Amino acid sequence: MFEFEQRLAEAQIHQYYRETGLPLTEVKWTWIPFNGQWGIATTFFQVAALSFGSSRGNVAQRANEIAVALAERLSGTEGFDRIEAVNGYLNLFFSTSDYSRRIIARVLEEGERYGHGQRLNQRLMVEFSHPNTHKAFHVGHLRSAFLGDVLARILEAAGYDVIRANYPGDIGLHVIKWLWNYLKYHKGEKPDKDITRWMGTIYSEAIKRLEQDAALEEEIREMYARWDKRDPEVVDCWKETRQWSLDGFNEMYNLLDIHFDRYYFNSMFEKPGKEIVTELLAKGIAEDERASGGAVIVKIDQMLGLPEEKFRVMVVLRSDGTALYATEDLALARQKFLDYPDLVKSFYVVDVRQSLHFQQVFKTLELAGYEWATRCQHLPYELVNLPGNVVMASREGTVVLLEDLIREATARALTVVKEKNRELAEENQQEIAKAVGIGAIKFPMLSRDSNKVVTFDWESALDFNGQAAPYIQYAYVRANSILRKVDNIIPEDLAPDYELSKSEITLIDLIARMSDDIQKAARDLKPLIITNQAYELARAFNDFYTQCPVLGVEEPQRSTRIRLVAAARQAIANSLALLGITAPQAM
């Protein structure tokens, strides 16, 4: 926003360094933390420390001397209202009127693109969600779905072209067990509603049956053999029932506003995976120990000549010659680069327990000579547990189903909506409840660092107060409500010619930081930077709302504030969009 003035100041600082023989260190700007008037700041501790060379000196004192000298020299620079030196810091305060006018004008001009970066013409892939077909979808699965979706949104906003990929686990022992139970006890049945729940029920029933009677394992082996031989009955049944699961997932993805560009199915990679294993053997990277009853393995540490264990040993093919997850992951990684050779990065949003696995897969591919292997990156996240550190697992029955959570959250939101918006049509009330309920579910999973475990409990999941999505949505609604009263007619660009209050300045300040925050979130791959930003923005708006009347004040203050409200509404809307959270029109 003030890039020009900033660069000018930078040039002058360097000029001063040259004249006084100080080292030409980079000038790093930070925001001045104080409220009231905004600006940028830089420190001179580093320069001061360097200036002493090997001899000693009082760094703090020297830093402050430099700051004072520069404050003197820069005083009067255009674009800055005030320049001061404090404790070795040089603070440059922007001219408030000019600054706020520029910010507001820019937001209103750029609209939903405000804060977004220039197109970089660099393509990325984010793989996330990867649900298992023939199983229930529970709350533990949400984290990957939300994180991946929001990362994709953030990276897009930062300027990348993003391919959103899904990798459903559509085959494997769990599917075989499911098919066995279905064909034996439920043949011909079809789910009508709540597909995913129904699929999950068939699966857990299979597990129960197998637990009760160990002899049934033989039937599972037979079923697996039939699958291997591509027995038409089994394959057809698999195809049909798999689709049910996918339909169920799609329903939920639509509800959650999550979309994919590309589906890779686990079942597609069995053969190509085995081909890669053959290749690894030919290249002498993998070792076939099947003759001695072992498996096909890659001794990664040994290949790399590492003295200590790091990547350990990866099994790439079972001793019976069948493929395992690792086999398929080798082929999947390759397929992604066959489809999109220009990928700058290929991200995998998968839980932290698979960290070693991915290191092994990527390192093995690197050893095999695939140069793109170094562009693969695992983005781990911690699990969602139940109180008492209980892991959510379908087999254990320790799960909270997504359907139930959405239903509960939406129902709770609906009672509040009905209470507060009696005059609204039922249909609109439902819509708002959905936006609020789902937003409330998403927010807590996005607002904590991905390497922190989330403990799910109903009470806090359904608590809409405080640092939560509804707070931000409410700020949006309030802004919207003011603007509706002026029929959304926004006054022409004008510079505020009254002294801005602290809450107006804070609000503008936060709006101004948006594009920095998006870039930072993209750089660090951290959605929580956006949840923090959105929350602070909402808080600043709520503060402004209570402190500054808009419609009841005289011109030109009134028009300026209407413009500010419009800019704030846009900024909040953009933040919510990045988080995949709907901004409702009323609450």
Added chain:
RNA sequence: GCCCCGGUAGCUCAAUAGGACAGAGCAAAGCACUCCUAACGCUUAGGUUGAGAGUUCGAGUCCCUCCCGGGGCACCA
């Protein structure tokens, strides 16, 4: 045994590529609703950032050693 991650207010979490007094929410106590929607706001209280040593002008952040918790380490995914 080896590797990875966490430990910040009673609880749940922040802390911008080492930078200004470690900040929010919840819970607690009090205040506030004839005024653009109170799903809001204000005040108070609450901290030896797990412990110890180190690097630095400056450490919650970086190095080292411990303690506690979680996870991972050959044919599960």
